Amino acid sequence: MPKFIAMTSQGLVDPLYEELKELGVKSVQKKGLSKVEFQSSWEGAYRVNLCSRIATRVLLPVLDFVAYKNEELYQQVKKHDFTKYISPDQTLAVDAKVKQSHFKDQRFVALKVKDAIVDQFWKKYGRRPDVRVKSPHLRVVVKVHKATVSIAIDTSGESLSQRGYRKEAGEAPLREHLAAGLLRMAGWSVDKPVIDPMCGSGTILIEAAMMARNLAPGGGRKHFAFQFWKTFKQEAWEKVVQEVMEQEKPRSPFLFYGYDIDKKVLEKAKKNAQRAGVEEDIVFKRQPVSLLEPPVKEGILIVNPPYGERLGSEEVSKDAYRDLAFSLKRNFKGWTCWLLSGNEEMTRALRLKASLKVPVYNGPIECRFLKYEIR
Known part of the structure; x- marks a missing residue:
């Protein structure tokens, strides 16, 4: 082989x-x-x-x-x-x-x-x-x-990270394959709702919903490079596509929840979810993190907070981190929160102790994927 x-x-x-x-x-x-x-x-x-x-x-x-x-x-x-x-x-x-x-x-x-x-x-x-x-x-x-x-x-052609649904993005979008990787690294196995309190253009939630419904990430692509080759095996390809389509589910077994303070960004997230075919599986709501409460009894929080790019000044970003920490401590005792950090100084504003730190790159930015057990 x-x-x-x-x-x-x-x-x-x-x-x-x-x-x-x-x-x-x-x-x-x-x-x-x-x-x-x-x-x-x-x-x-x-x-x-x-x-x-x-x-x-x-x-x-x-x-x-x-x-x-x-x-x-x-x-x-x-x-x-x-x-x-x-x-x-x-x-x-x-x-x-x-x-x-x-x-x-x-x-x-x-x-x-x-x-x-x-x-x-x-x-x-x-x-x-x-x-x-x-x-x-x-x-x-x-x-x-x-x-x-x-x-x-x-064999791929355009990057496999380009699913085709994200035509609307914020100023610091999270790449699709990284969002999927973070979900897996967080130990999420399509067993509970995912909540993203700073969802931006919705990438984490859309990837989670696609996983919950067994929607192939490459299903929205026009083609792969191997389809242009003389060695391409059409029958084998059609067999794979058919098998994958048969595993798709019409709905997720539960809903996903995304919040953001920016109305325009939320509209982009909704359009992205619609293109991905998962708009009915995700609840988007305009809300600051200071008002964050659990929408369900059990779930997991995964968040890629801004560190300057999405909220503007550094002080505004630090305030958002502090508000997030306050809401977590007040309303999410017993929950686990995973946070992607590209700025150590911003993360310190949380005043929470991470139980796990995993190095990962978001494009050229060296980040840490941090696990917080909320007590």
Whole structure:
């Protein structure tokens, strides 16, 4: 069976590892801080692309070799037949990253790899694919570390984090795959309502509702990269889609609750939920955190509070943190609250002691996912 690599953000390897095992792929292994390797049939790879909530893309490794000279790089790339994936009428892109290598210029590496690939097409067809940086039919990913070169092709296309529902977002939106990863890291297993007291554009709640209804995160995409390839197995893909659709539920077994002080942001959240098909599963309400009370007897709080971006000044943000802490202590004794913090100083304004701190990245921002047991 082919070997694949599922990519994600730093800090989400553990939940991605568990998710991939649940999706039924084989030989699942963590590789570094942001990727998990697995073996699977192409049918399984299609399923991971369609159903993984935490992966950002799925790569198919095709070459690993050592190269010290430009010509070595060129000749080694030609050992893999790239003409089996696309025709010369389609498009190609090569992305390269270079680290601690005598190949200093990653643009040169990308150009050399591209030359080796298109020369295969010239030799076979007398024509070559055009280069298209955005949304190519075949994207080749090159990683060079010292003299070791690893080449893979991207089976996903656009990032798997882009579900298609979030056309409306706040100023500091939480990425969809991170929201799903946080839900899993919090130990939430579709067993109780999720409350987000500062919900912004609603990403955490929408991801939770989609999980509760078994809605595939990739169900709203127009296509995946592998669907453009000559190796695409249409029957296997249709089988996966049918199996996934049969597992969908018409409604969540309980409601989710989102609050925010910003009326415009809440309208965006409602539109996002509508596009995701979960608008009937989420209750959105305009309300400050100072008035927060449990909408149900039992649930879990997960919140990504602003740290300047969404509320404006630092002092206003600190006030919001203090109000949140006050409401938690007054009204949520016995509950668990998970909080994503991108600003340690803001978190100190809570004056609560975290029982667990998990490092995670929200894009380029280093954060901590903090667990608070409210006593």
